[in-house]
């Protein structure tokens with residue numbers, strides 16, 4: 001009689017996670033708890049520097065649970081974690097990933113050089129994306145559920161942008177944006193708030209985030225986007241200098257972004 005096949009590691013991990021417990025994969029748990037960024041955690045595991053319940057492990061996706069005892073280089077580490085959210089003022093030129101040849105850096109490079117030392121060992125996820133030339137408020141977190149909350153279409157978390165269009169715009173010209181416009185993927189956008197701002201700019205508040213959405217919406221009403229800046233997400237206004245960041249308080253995450261942080 002053949003022996004029952006052992007389930008693959010990822011499936012075991014998914015079962016632990018879905019069992020309602022606090023289960024997780026080892027490398028991800030280490031990065032979420034701020035012990036080591038994920039790539040470094042994977043490397044440390046492969047180099048046999050990590051022990052799980054006194055046993056050497058070599059598989060970054062080994063399942064861990066709330067009672068797992070983990071050591072790195074012989075030192076006990078805690079996998080307990082709380083939601084962390086960082087506000088970064090993204091400079092122009094930085095991209096979400098390194099494949100863009102015109103990029104000066106990635107947003108993760110900018111974040112790493114701006115973070116205080118006690119936060120550099122976390123694995124950070126960017127909460128949505130901004131185009132290379134877009135500046136402004138970009139959030140990062142160690143909590144994937146927060147990413148899902150902030151980016152899910154169903155949450156309708158408003159994002160406020162200011163676009164320089166180079167001409168004085170009338171409120172009537174923006175009326176189609178308030179009703180929803182057909183953009184070039186054949187979809188109609190959700191109604192947005194749209195106002196003229198200053199001599200040559202437009203303020204747009206969107207509750208969805210499609211690829212190049214602001215640029216495509218302005219294009220649909222005959223306006224170019226000469227520069228684009230995101231100044232708020234939810235009720236959270238950007239309040240740090242370009243290229244710098246700060247952690248949000250739990251109260252800000254709860255009250256301004258509508259998410260109950262794990263604390």
Ligand code: URA
Nearest residue numbers: 131134212213214215
């Ligand atoms: N819409 C855009 O067109 N670009 C951005 O970076 C963000 C929203």
